[in-house]
Amino acid sequence: MKVFFQGLYYSFPVQLVLLHFKKFQVLLIFWYLLFSTVNGSFMNSFGAASLxxxxxxxxxxxxxSAAIVGVSIGIFIMSWNITTFILFSRHFHFLATTTKPFLKFCINNGIIPVTFLIYYFIEAIIFDTRKELMAPVEIAYLSAGFLTGFILIVAISLLYFFRADISIIRRLTPVITNPQLLKAQFSKRERKIHGSRVIRVQWYLNSLRRVKKVRDVSHYSNDFLESVFSRHHFAAVLSIFIAFIFLVIMGFWSDEPLFQLPAASGITIFFAILIAVSGAFSYFLHNWTLPFLVLLFALLNLLYRYDVIDPTNKAYGLNYTNRSERPVYDQEKLLDIMSEKNYARDKENMIGILNKWKAKQEADKPVMLLINTSGG
Incomplete structure (x- = not known):
């Protein structure tokens, strides 16, 4: 029994969970937000859980609608897998010697995503039964929609990486099979592989039903294995970039009813982008990530202050470029507009309008409907 629990503890899935808590904990914040939103503890007053x-x-x-949310959850999970694969690959060099390393990483990195999916379905069934008063057939119909969208986007993502694996193998095969070419790829001072100081892995899931012992890769050079991972990293970053461009294009068509996606889908895709951006900063900047983000925030703040970046909505036909001719808009001007004199004049004018309306009515006390809405 002791051997079993020891093997379980040093298995790749468990070690990956521990690694997430040891390194780049900021990425776990997005999972916390999803869990807390689904169970109703985050933004409950806004009804975020129902979204x-x-x-x-x-x-x-x-x-x-359920399928679209399933697609967005799938995008979030794949973004999570891609980002952590790039950030953590130096801790599991043994995957570089396997076929389809990214697929194996996704399988072993599935504890948190699978836990979320199970929790999501439990909460969805309870919510739809007790609050939406849906029949079991309707709930099964929505669940099927969610799974259809989720499986579709995951399958497309893995198909992309399978094609990337084939391309990488084609490029590396001539080098691997020729000893002279293989030797020429690296310097004479090539570094040898050393085990990770953060995690220790003895077993990993080679597939959903098969456990395999980790190979000793100490006889490989670090440069060679990093060359394999770097090609996968490029494919991963490219996929994130393509997804980002696609979302930007969709943003331009957001006024079209077809692209007005469920709010939950938009929130989840936004989280997926934030995970990718956070991972990109961490991957390229390492310890300089936080100082860079502080400087970037300060720079954007200056650009907003001096209207270099202006996100405000513009009324069609008005000239916003000539600042000297703009009406003064400050607290003093607003208080002047809301003076007692203007208030009394506006009140008198409105009473006159109401008296004219009443004079046109046949009944002594006609029904008047008042609609009070916010202006702006």
Missing amino acids: FLAPEYHGEVNFL
């Missing part, structure tokens, strides 16, 4: 558990698309909760 995930009963998503609407064009005003209806149906198969398609």
Whole structure:
């Protein structure tokens, strides 16, 4: 029994979970937000949980709306896997000697995503049964929609990486099979592989049903294994970039009803982008990530202050470039507009309007409907 628990502790899935808590804990914040949103503890007063558990698309909760949320959750999980694969690859060099290393990483990195999916389905079934009063058939229909969207996006992502694996193998095969070419790829002072000081792995899931012992890769040079991982990293970064460009293009068409996705989908995709951006900063800047983000924030603040970046909405036909002719907009001017004199004049004018309206009515006490809405 002791040997079993020891092997379980030093298995790749368990060690990866521990690694997430040891390194780059900021990435776990996004998982915390998803868990807390689904269980209703985060932004409960705004009904955030219902956005995930009963998503609407064009005003209806149906198969398609659930499928879109499933796609967004799949994008988030794949973004999480890609980002952590890039950041943590130096801790598991043995994967570079296997076929389809990214797929194996996703399988072993599945504890947190699978836990979330199980928790999500439990909360969704409870919510749809008790609050939405749905029949079991309707709940099964929504669950099927979610799984369809989720499986579709994961399959597309893995297919992309399978093609990347084939391309990488084609490039490395002539080098690996020729000893002289292999030797020429590296300097004479090539570094040897040393085990990670952060995690210790003895077993890993080679597939969903097969456990395999970790190979000793100390006889490989570090440069060679890093060359394998670097090609996978490039494919991973490229996939994130393509997804980001696709989302930007969708943003330009956000006024079209077709692209008005469920709110939960937009939130989750936004989290996926933030994970990718956080991972990119950490990968390229290492310890300089925090100072860089502080400087970037200060720079953006200056650009906003001096209107170099202006996100405000513009009214069509007005000239916003000539600042000297703009009406004064400050507290003093607003207080002047809201003076007692202007207030009394506006009140008198409105009473006159109401008296004219009443004079046109046939009844002595006609029904008047008042609609009080916020202006701006």
